[in-house]
Amino acid sequence: MSGDLRLRAVVKGVGSALPKRCVTNKELESTVDTSDEWIVQRTGIKQRYIAADDETTSTLGIAAARVALERAGLTPDDIDLVVCATSTPDYTFPSTATMIQAGLGITRGVAFDLQAVCAGFVFAVSTAEKFLLSGSHKRALVIGAETFSRILDWEDRTTCVLFGDGAGAIVLEAQEQPDQGQGDNLPRGILASCLRSDGKHRAKLYVDGGPSTTKTVGFLRMEGKEVFKFAVGQVTDVMAETFAACGITAQDLDWFVPHQANRRIIDASAQKFGIPPEKVVTTVQDHGNTSAASIPLALAVACDDGRIKPGDLVMIEAIGGGFTWGAAIIRW
Ligand code: ACO
Secondary structure (H helix, E strand, C coil): HHHHHHHHHEEEEEEECCCCCEEEHHHHHHHCCCHHHHHHHCCCEEEEEEECCCHHHHHHHHHHHHHHHHHHHHCCCEEEEEECCCCCCCCCCHHHHHHHHHCCCCCEEEEEEECCCHHHHHHHHHHHHHHHCCCCCCCEEEEEEEEEHHCCCCCHHEEEEEEEEEEEEEEEEEEEEEEECCHHHEEEEEEEEEEEHHHHHHHEEEECCCCCCCCCCCEEECCCHHHHHHHHCCCCCCHHHHHHHCCCHHCCCCCCEEECHHHHHHHHHHHCCCCHHHCCCCCCCCCCCCCCHHHHHHHHHHCCCCCCCCCCEEEEEECCCEEEEEEEEECC
């Protein structure tokens, strides 16, 4: 590293993949005691994608990674770190990340899964950044991939209408960037991130099975109102810390890309910081809650439609089971 330059983890490309089958609220009405009106009013969700038997977390992850690599102008050989955030791995082991690594034909470097439920992508981005800044690795594929449809109790209308399947991926590259800078001269890359967890909230959102307890996969269970309260009330601490760490305010942001769980949670978080609706990327209406995949899916939509451009200041933020929660600010 020379002079006033330092390594930053810079975004090179974004990609996503969805299952073939789209399920609208209307279609759900025929199998679940629910209504399009109830789902839209309480969550903003209009449809979600559900994986077929031959579509798994790793196949969706591989498809998303291929698009991200293409957008980055890179090949699988350029990647030496694969981090996959998921709570719905293909198998208990090996990790989905190693399956994605093999599917892409990558035979060097390291690949591992990271589990922080809906906050998984923010945790994975922050973890990959630390590898890249240490100098140990050069280019990372960071993937959020899920098939939550496999862990839903389709008899439980309070949860099954909320989730969907999908995957998103970004390529991060270690690059020397100016150490400091203000306004338009801010360096590119991840400027700051803040992660938190507090395991005492386990019972509010969990899966009631696992290899070491029930020897089954289990189903998702949730106290919806408690999760809602925590999500709206608590997540602002990591956002405030992340703004402070890079010396900017919410008004400096070009785009706010929160976890896509529920329209009301998204709106309330943005309002707390005075972020206007036109700067909020919202895809929950189209994808439902895809857990760790929701942020990279939303990033891919906003990059593909030309909203997010190089130089833009973007905040990502999420909360998930545990609870786990975190935020990061990236100069695109
Ligand atoms: N269709 C129709 N009626 C329903 C449905 C459904 N799918 N689900 C519940 N209801 C009924 C309930 O039975 C209840 O009926 P009752 O009054 O006769 O008892 C009524 O609707 C109200 O139920 P509530 O649970 O009070 O509804 P609420 O307004 O709290 O909305 C919701 C529920 C949408 C789950 C809300 O609490 C929420 O968004 N919570 C956040 C949870 C979340 O987003 N989790 C995602 C995972 S975690 C994460 O990603 C951060």
